[in-house]
Amino acid sequence: MTAVAVPAARPAPSAARRATDRWAGTGALVRVALRVERARLGVWLVAVAGLTAVSAASEADLFPTPESRAARAELMRSPAAVALGGPGYGLDDYTIGAMVANELGAWVALALAVLSVLLVVRHLRGAEESGLLEAVRSTPVGRDAPVLAAVVVVTLADLAIGLALAAALVGTGLPAAGALAFGLGCALVGLTSGATAAVAAQLVRHARTASMLGLAAIGVGFVLRAAGDVRAPESGSVLSWLSPFGWSQATRAWVDERWWPLALPVLASAAAFGLAALLAERRDLGDGLLPERAGRAYASPRLTGVAAVTLRRLGGALAGWALGVVAICALVGVLAREVVQFIEDEPALAAFFPEGSGGAGEAALSRYLLVAVALAAAAGVQGVGAVRAEEAAGRAAHVLAGPVGRVRWLGAQLAVALGAAAGMVLLGGLVMGVIAASTLDDPALVGRVVGAALAQLPALGAVTGVAVLVLGAAPRAFGLAWAYLGYVALTAMLAGVLPDGSDVASPLRYTPAMPAEPMDWPAAGVPAALAVVLVAGGVLAFRRRDLLA
Amino acid sequence: MTTTDAVAVRGLVKTFGRRRALDGLDLSVRAGEVHGFLGPNGAGKSTTIRVLLGMLRADAGEARVLGADPWRDAVALHHHLAYVPGEVDLWPNLTGGEAIDLLGRLRGGLDPRRRADLVERFELDPTVRVRAYSKGNRQKVALVAALAADVPLLVLDEPTSGLDPLMEVEFQRCIREAAGQGRTVLLSSHILAEVEALCERVTIIRAGRAVRSGTLDELRGLTRTAVVVSLRDADAALAALRDAPGVHEPALTDGHLRLDVDAEALDDLLALLPRFGVRGVTAHPPTLEDLFLREYGDAVGSPR
Numbered sequence: 001m002t003a004v005a006v007p008a009a010r011p012a013p014s015a016a017r018r019a020t021d022r023w024a025g026t027g028a029l030v031r032v033a034l035r036v037e038r039a040r041l042g043v044w045l046v047a048v049a050g051l052t053a054v055s056a057a058s059e060a061d062l063f064p065t066p067e068s069r070a071a072r073a074e075l076m077r078s079p080a081a082v083a084l085g086g087p088g089y090g091l092d093d094y095t096i097g098a099m100v101a102n103e104l105g106a107w108v109a110l111a112l113a114v115l116s117v118l119l120v121v122r123h124l125r126g127a128e129e130s131g132l133l134e135a136v137r138s139t140p141v142g143r144d145a146p147v148l149a150a151v152v153v154v155t156l157a158d159l160a161i162g163l164a165l166a167a168a169l170v171g172t173g174l175p176a177a178g179a180l181a182f183g184l185g186c187a188l189v190g191l192t193s194g195a196t197a198a199v200a201a202q203l204v205r206h207a208r209t210a211s212m213l214g215l216a217a218i219g220v221g222f223v224l225r226a227a228g229d230v231r232a233p234e235s236g237s238v239l240s241w242l243s244p245f246g247w248s249q250a251t252r253a254w255v256d257e258r259w260w261p262l263a264l265p266v267l268a269s270a271a272a273f274g275l276a277a278l279l280a281e282r283r284d285l286g287d288g289l290l291p292e293r294a295g296r297a298y299a300s301p302r303l304t305g306v307a308a309v310t311l312r313r314l315g316g317a318l319a320g321w322a323l324g325v326v327a328i329c330a331l332v333g334v335l336a337r338e339v340v341q342f343i344e345d346e347p348a349l350a351a352f353f354p355e356g357s358g359g360a361g362e363a364a365l366s367r368y369l370l371v372a373v374a375l376a377a378a379a380g381v382q383g384v385g386a387v388r389a390e391e392a393a394g395r396a397a398h399v400l401a402g403p404v405g406r407v408r409w410l411g412a413q414l415a416v417a418l419g420a421a422a423g424m425v426l427l428g429g430l431v432m433g434v435i436a437a438s439t440l441d442d443p444a445l446v447g448r449v450v451g452a453a454l455a456q457l458p459a460l461g462a463v464t465g466v467a468v469l470v471l472g473a474a475p476r477a478f479g480l481a482w483a484y485l486g487y488v489a490l491t492a493m494l495a496g497v498l499p500d501g502s503d504v505a506s507p508l509r510y511t512p513a514m515p516a517e518p519m520d521w522p523a524a525g526v527p528a529a530l531a532v533v534l535v536a537g538g539v540l541a542f543r544r545r546d547l548l549a
Numbered sequence: 550m551t552t553t554d555a556v557a558v559r560g561l562v563k564t565f566g567r568r569r570a571l572d573g574l575d576l577s578v579r580a581g582e583v584h585g586f587l588g589p590n591g592a593g594k595s596t597t598i599r600v601l602l603g604m605l606r607a608d609a610g611e612a613r614v615l616g617a618d619p620w621r622d623a624v625a626l627h628h629h630l631a632y633v634p635g636e637v638d639l640w641p642n643l644t645g646g647e648a649i650d651l652l653g654r655l656r657g658g659l660d661p662r663r664r665a666d667l668v669e670r671f672e673l674d675p676t677v678r679v680r681a682y683s684k685g686n687r688q689k690v691a692l693v694a695a696l697a698a699d700v701p702l703l704v705l706d707e708p709t710s711g712l713d714p715l716m717e718v719e720f721q722r723c724i725r726e727a728a729g730q731g732r733t734v735l736l737s738s739h740i741l742a743e744v745e746a747l748c749e750r751v752t753i754i755r756a757g758r759a760v761r762s763g764t765l766d767e768l769r770g771l772t773r774t775a776v777v778v779s780l781r782d783a784d785a786a787l788a789a790l791r792d793a794p795g796v797h798e799p800a801l802t803d804g805h806l807r808l809d810v811d812a813e814a815l816d817d818l819l820a821l822l823p824r825f826g827v828r829g830v831t832a833h834p835p836t837l838e839d840l841f842l843r844e845y846g847d848a849v850g851s852p853r
Binding site: 205294299300304309397406544546 | 599602603604605606623624625627628630631632634636637638639640641642643644646647649650651652654655656657675676677678680691704
């Protein structure tokens with residue numbers, strides 16, 4: 001057997017070489033990441049650019065005359081609209097461009113932010129948790145390369161979508177300078193959120209926790225901007241300047257474009273990515289910030305079965321969603337006073353609200369209750385997704401090899417997911433009702449808002465039911481469940497702006513918008529029946545199919 | 550296949566899309582025996598086990614476990630069996646002890662003394678979280694959970710692939726105890742030494758079909774014995790044996806004559822050799838590895 005030639009000893013690499021070695025392999029990682037993500041990014045790009053362009057075109061159709069736009073502008077001055085939309089630049093001369101920037105800007109930025117957080121966490125902590133990063137790091141890839149690759153990929157993704165967005169808006173006839181400011185502003189909100197997620201991914205052990213932290217940071221940013229804009233409309237107060245959403249809207253697209261606010265998210269992202277790289281450099285692979293704690297040798301008596309272990313697994317994430325729901329509902333309860341006050345100060349708008357200023361308040365409450373329902377539905381779909389993850393990880397096979405029936409196993413996990421989602425909606429309704437009742441001095445409002453929350457439960461069940469059906473019938477295509485949730489949420493948020501009939505497949509169309517509208521039992525029965533059929537169908541399909549490992 | 554078989558499979562077919570994973574498989578495991586289930590990667594061992602556990606539904610053929618239909622009567626059946634999967638993936642934030650207890654509670658309870666005894670025998674630290682265990686320790690968690698259950702059938706899919714040799718010995722001890730108590734064990738493994746040590750009967754599967762089935766002795770009779778003999782007249786012996794029936798690939802190496810001989814021709818060979826002046830002889834009994842490799846095209850290896 002011939003001996004393998006041993007390479008002659010080489011001198012230790014120079015300091016300069018060592019520095020560039022830290023980033024070795026970044027190019028390959030970027031190429032692989034783009035290859036893996038190209039389908040998903042393609043879908044997001046088309047969806048974001050397409051939906052925004054469609055909304056802009058639709059707005060141009062709905063408000064063709066300057067008078068109609070001026071009337072809309074008056075409505076947009078209300079605190080509720082400011083909180084959900086923007087500080088209201090250009091309300092005095094409400095062009096379509098100003099309308100798009102004011103009403104849609106926050107939501108497009110939100111979509112890009114969510115996309116960026118999930119992308120970054122998937123490639124950093126997700127790859128670490130799955131062992132992929134371990135395999136990669138055993139090759140000549142530098143320690144900083146994964147973070148740098150994540151930076152490059154999320155920057156490319158956000159910029160691509162932002163530019164596609166700008167191009168699509170120019171296509172609808174809007175001026176190019178404003179479109180560019182808008183697109184870049186939204187893209188940079190995404191980048192900042194991705195950078196925050198990169199830091200979160202270094203701190204915690206689980207990809208799901210890192211995603212929740214990133215999403216929570218987005219939520220905080222959104223709320224800061226909302227609060228700041230309400231305080232000081234048309235300019236944004238100090239609070240809005242703390243939020244990436246505020247920075248992107250400060251570019252005043254289509255009103256009076258300013259480019260310097262875009263430097264802020266660039267700087268913030270650079271700082272956050274730098275911090276993430278620093279943290280990644282220092283720690284062991286697989287570690288988080290907190291050391292591993294030892295646990296119990298025997299299971300606590302409360303760990304009785306599938307439902308108990310599901311609660312253990314999902315508890316943190318569900319608590320996060322619940323917190324988000326309660327926060328939004330509390331905020332809206334507080335703002336109810338502002339809305340009513342605003343309508344009372346503007347008698348011209350009273351014509352829109354036949355029940356007077358109280359009606360306006362309730363319209364705002366029902367609108368925001370939908371936001372809470374959307375968040376709770378996201379929690380429910382995530383719970384169903386966790387069942388899919390159990391199956392993919394092989395834990396389902398292990399448990400189902402014991403005397404546990406498939407229906408019992410799936411049913412226990414669905415009970416936790418649906419129960420928590422329903423509980424969140426009711427809790428949110430209670431919080432909103434109590435706070436709104438106290439700010440508006442109307443104790444009966446508590447009962448009406450809680451009743452409104454109850455009325456939303458069938459729609460919640462229907463959306464989660466679709467996820468259950470996908471789990472049972474087409475488990476490998478679980479993304480469809482999230483796509484459906486996105487569709488329902490979007491058609492609810494952009495109700496006034498999208499073409500009529502675009503929400504035909506959404507259960508929220510058939511649910512009365514309480515407390516503003518009265519309860520309509522027959523119509524509410526449709527989503528309820530649908531929910532039962534979907535969940536039952538999904539469970540039966542799961543029982544019949546092969547278990548994927 | 551008799552009605553008292555613990556596992557009875559006949560003509561099992563399972564396709565995934567265009568790929569035929571099981572192509573008319575026959576398998577029968579008698580009650581109370583330790584049965585080995587061998588085959589190359591991708592042959593269909595895990596697929597068979599998944600069908601037996603009611604995770605996959607067979608496209609054709611018949612499978613009965615403890616007399617019941619594994620798909621329809623899965624829950625009732627699973628009260629009487631315990632499973633160790635090939636890749637153990639348990640809840641990462643639970644500790645090993647909590648995972649064992651949870652699996653036990655889903656079954657209706659574990660004998661605490663037996664559980665404690667097994668945890669000690671396998672040297673498992675139950676306070677460590679599952680995500681912090683090495684692969685072998687994760688496997689131990691699944692093993693303890695299955696062996697602590699009081700069931701008549703154990704289904705084990707490569708249960709020791711990550712265990713160190715000491716734990717391998719402990720595992721074999723536990724299986725012998727289980728067999729002594731009359732339990733049936735279906736053991737799928739690549740560790741041929743383990744199968745030889747534990748199993749009474751063996752089924753070899755290849756490309757979704759069973760190609761050999763029987764006791765180890767029966768199977769050994771199908772292979773050749775490797776013989777190394779040092780002779781006074783080695784060249785003459787080589788010439789004489791070159792065309793002898795039942796003798797394969799005689800060759801001279803380092804002054805020794807090495808050859809493989811079929812079981813039927815062994816008697817004639819031993820009668821022939823003294824003519825050439827035998828100075829020393831080594832006969833290497835057929836191992837399961839030889840049999841295994843032979844089934845897949847390679848020539849039986851000579852002793853090294």
